[in-house]
Amino acid sequence: MLDTRLNMIYDLIPQSGLICDIGADHCKLAIHAVKQGKTKYALATDLRRGPLEASARNVSANSLSDRIRLLQSDGFLNIPADIFDHTDCFVIAGMGGQVIQGILEGRHTDKWLVLQPMNAVYELCEYLADAGYDIKKRVFCTDGHRIYTAFLCRYDGISRTADYFKGAVRNKYFYMYLEKELKRIDAALAGIGLARSPDTAQKQNLEQLREIIIRERENES
Ligand SMILES: C[S@@+](CC[C@H](N)C(=O)[O-])C[C@H]1O[C@@H](n2cnc3c(N)ncnc32)[C@H](O)[C@@H]1O
Incomplete structure (x- = not known):
């Protein structure tokens, strides 16, 4: 079971053959996505060794070692070109907006992007608009006293003025x-x-x- 925030992120991920969760930490999202059949394969990366060790235990406990690969990487840096090219959707969640921006600046991608910034949300919107990423959908959820937002975007190369609430699902x-x-x-x-x-x-x-x-x-x- 995912918590409300991870569930919101999960719902944004399009049906895929391969997803890549950047900064996967515990790997819960990738495990859930593979188990639910939303993706056949997943790559789960993290900057740090500790989260990857926790991920390895979780993947093994779910008998998914043949479907989920783990990789230590700063953003897109160490992702092999063939995996990068075959990825349908990159998820970058639970990080600051500036960290997400830094990761996106590291390597161009025109694949689906599911982004869930914890702060600097307007700054990230401005970066996405300027850099040619179109926000297709934006969702919100609450968990306890916190309120979270996540974006589904795709590169189209058109630099635009930021529309802060583009694609927002206007619910409660x-x-x-x-x-x-x-x-x-x-x-x-x-x-x-x-x-x-x-x-x-x-x-x-x-x-x-x-x-x-x-x-x-x-x-x-
Ligand atoms: C707060 S956790 C979020 C985990 C998960 N994505 C989620 O939303 O629940 C942030 C994770 O991102 C990792 N991280 C931070 N910067 C990163 C980077 N540049 N590249 C890869 N992972 C990174 C951290 O090590 C940490 O495990």
Whole structure:
């Protein structure tokens, strides 16, 4: 069983022959995807040895060593070219938006991308738009007090202006996300308002973002 966040990520993965989970940690996602028949094979990578050892135990306990390969790699770096080319979908989840961006900058791919940033979400949206990745779908979920978002994207080479909520599934989690974002922005603006020398550029950015969120919220039926 996956937790709510991993389940949201799992649901975004298209039917595949081979998926590659970058920064797989425990390998739960890849194991679930293979067991459920969403993919025939998986490559699960991690930067660190410890998570790979935990992954190896989990893969072996599920008797999936012939279907899931493990690899130590910083982002795409050590992934062999033939595996990279045959991958249908790369998953990069549970990391900061800047780390995800750094991984994407490391090697060009036009395969499906499932991305789940833990922070710097707007910055990642801007990078994706500028670098020619189209956001096909964006989803939200809550787990306890936390609210998460994930993206399904694909490279089309068209550099565009970032549309922060492109592809968003406008359900109750989306509107909960907007409310939480509004609170965060209002708190940040209040902090700037108290500063002796306020950061006017940051204030302007936050005010623009606030307007976008208010407009999105008005669409709630
Ligand atoms: C918080 S865990 C998330 C695990 C899993 N993807 C998930 O969403 O539950 C982040 C994992 O990414 C790995 N990681 C961080 N930077 C990485 C990189 N550049 N390349 C590969 N793995 C990385 C970490 O070692 C860690 O195991």
